[in-house]
Amino acid sequence: MRRRLKPGEYAEVRAFVAVAEACSFRRAAAELGLTPSTLSHAIRAFEDRLGLRLLNRTTRAVTVTEAGARLLQDLRPALALLDEAVAAAGIPEDAPVGTVRLAAPRLAIQMLVGPAIRRLAHECPHVTLDVRTVEWPGDLTDGFDLGIQYGNEVAQDMVAVALTKPFTTAVVGSPGYFADHPAPFHPSDLVRHRCIGCLSGPGGALYRWAFERDGETVVLDVDGTLVTDDADLMLDAAIGGVGLWHGIDQVVQPMIDDGLLLRVLADWSPSYPGFHLYYAAGAPLSPAVRAVVDALRGKD
Template sequence: MSRRLKPGEYAEARAFVAVAQARSFRRAALDLGLTASTLSHAVRAFEDRLGQRLLNRTTRAVTLTEAGARLLQDLAPALALLDNAVAAAGAPEDAPMGTVRLAAPRFAIQMLVAPAIERLARFYPHVTLDVRTIERPGDLIEGFDLGIQLGNEVAQDMVAVALTKPFATAVVGSPGYFAAHPPPVHPTDLARHRCIGCLSGPGGSLYRWTFERAGETVTLDVSGTLVTDDADLMLHAALTGIGLWHGVDHIAQPMIDEGRLLRVLADWSPTYPGFYLYYAAGAPLSPAVRAVVDVFKGIGRGDHRATSAGL
């Protein structure tokens, strides 16, 4: 930046960075504990001070202008350094501190990140975990310290740490659905069923359902009245009798135990690698990143608390 921030501009700059990173006034407002209108006013005031439009706003999306993209690139690291400096001033000596950025798919956030938050707050109160939902992170995205993905296929310069056991797939439907449709006994029977389509392949293609038993593999294109990339909507549709859901047994099991879902084709369910935490190899991890890794490893082992043991 070519000039210093005036006192009121610090909050405005933080508001701009939050919205720019979230690409949403609503999500950024939730992150900061503000109303969307307050955040919008702060960003507008910041733009007026700079004499530059930083964000393009429509009813459907928030995008960065060229000037906004340049400013975000410079401003986000500077604000992170400032936050870390403020945190360090009030932290005990040698305590892990700072912001750790994590990319993970939604299911991993629900299963692993949610319990990690409580442990981090309890044992590492000066570490901030910045979590972003990325369904297919692949190689660690620039600007992130850690990632979570299914399987341990990572680049040679990455380290992968197992967090969960392998998953099995599950096909489930509601009791009401099966009251009107005979349960399938072979995967090919699914051609006569309403199946909930999942958009998760490359480029958002429709996921093909795969089954295995005794060396036989069956892969199917399914059809139904719903196609979506939203996992919560798929599960809701299955619970309300819209169709059959094909997903991970860990998610469905509580609802199967409660009788809200019935599982079919269980003997045809293949298994897949579980979740892995991954990060760049070589350079030593910062104390804050090391603390987060320790917490996730503890959750993966089923420990009741995090430890500060080294890697």
């Protein structure tokens, strides 16, 4: 017959699991907010009660014995359930609870996810948002609950919700750059300018600059002294006079307002769908996922 733990021994159980997983009394003590000496006494008392040696201790290392390893394997799921039960005890019955995984490009994270996190922390404190930077659209098969991408890149079998207005492209350069180079009036003039190249897409191909006006479309391969896939570096380089940058109006407008950048070829700048939130169609959204959707859309 297996021995049952008494209520006062649960602290010792947690102490054993912490030390066994950390392989260190010092690290486990810091995690539990105890002194290493207190933790050592708790483990020794636990071993005495069980009549088993659970840990091997030397001056250099702490390792788990065979009996300790078996006990650790049995205790992990039980403690996880205990932690969930304790955490849920103070949560209202209808409150959203759980972890929601979101994949989004870095620009979308900067523009949209920050405000949503603040809203969630205030209104849904029991929802954890796990955000990963994913530059190119996916089908959410990697375990993500939600994704953000440009609207024209979302698969048609997904539910898509617009989060921003359409974006308009913007070609910009610094006042210092234009002091030495005449402003282009037609996209073809860009062949005489230094342009900052953007590596785009999963294969890292060089992005071709596209322009439209009055039914005419111009697509160009540009040259310059910088090629990168880092949007922040492109923007810093444009402000520093390295060359012209082909970006998004919502990103560069504050720099234009501050006089750091000047815009050219505005009448040739096409628009395309802004960021959309997307998720798999069919299955109903959990309360936690719905809470994240509402936070990203700015809904109370």
